[in-house]
Amino acid sequence: MSEIGRKKISAKADQFTESVIREMSRVALQYGAVNLAQGFPDFPCPLELKQAAYEAIEADVNQYAITWGDRPFRQAIANKVRWYLGLDIDPETQITVTCGSTEAMAAVMLATVDPGEEVIVFEPYYENYGPDAILAGATPRYVTLHPPDWTFDQSELRQAFNANTKAIIINTPHNPTGKVFTRDELSLIAELC
Numbered sequence: 775m776s777e778i779g780r781k782k783i784s785a786k787a788d789q790f791t792e793s794v795i796r797e798m799s800r801v802a803l804q805y806g807a808v809n810l811a812q813g814f815p816d817f818p819c820p821l822e823l824k825q826a827a828y829e830a831i832e833a834d835v836n837q838y839a840i841t842w843g844d845r846p847f848r849q850a851i852a853n854k855v856r857w858y859l860g861l862d863i864d865p866e867t868q869i870t871v872t873c874g875s876t877e878a879m880a881a882v883m884l885a886t887v888d889p890g891e892e893v894i895v896f897e898p899y900y901e902n903y904g905p906d907a908i909l910a911g912a913t914p915r916y917v918t919l920h921p922p923d924w925t926f927d928q929s930e931l932r933q934a935f936n937a938n939t940k941a942i943i944i945n946t947p948h949n950p951t952g953k954v955f956t957r958d959e960l961s962l963i964a965e966l967c
């Protein structure tokens with residue numbers, strides 16, 4: 775608190791905690807433990823990518839980018855999705871490029887959820903979903919995934935859905951458990967949605 779009794783940071787930011795992943799890396803370093811919390815690339819960036827970056831710098835490609843992604847990039851993503859998943863995606867209307875999935879999740883939550891609405895989150899959950907919910911003013915409704923195969927109780931999920939439910943976060947394969955949601959589980963979620 776400052777002398778005039780006002781906090782310098784917002785009430786929302788005040789609720790954020792330190793990243794659990796970063797904290798675990800710090801503790802692992804402190805005790806010389808094997809760090810399973812965070813992955814660090816131990817291979818070089820592909821040559822083609824470095825070459826393209828050099829060429830873009832050389833060519834003074836330095837104007838404002840289209841905020842939802844360069845057209846050739848979105849087209850390339852659509853091509854990959856068609857080849858990899860067999861889905862026909864329109865790069866003009868159905869692809870938005872973001873700076874990682876962290877930005878994508880925050881953007882989607884802010885774009886779809888109003889304060890007071892509920893978002894269903896399976897727990898344990900990837901740590902960013904907490905701050906995402908805070909930013910959107912959403913109330914998280916947690917549904918537990920149970921070991922050893924990290925299934926959820928169907929009636930618990932049914933009960934979590936109510937008139938205030940606006941979204942459900944599905945992370946599959948799931949971090950931190952590695953669970954892949956089955957077709958039956960996804961069908962139930964689809965039915966409840």
Ligand SMILES: Cc1ncc(COP(=O)(O)O)c(C=O)c1O
Pocket residue numbers: 873874875876877900902945949
């Ligand atoms: C479920 C999940 N979401 C988001 C992220 C962060 O992804 P990005 O670096 O693309 O923001 C990770 C990273 O491990 C993750 O596991």
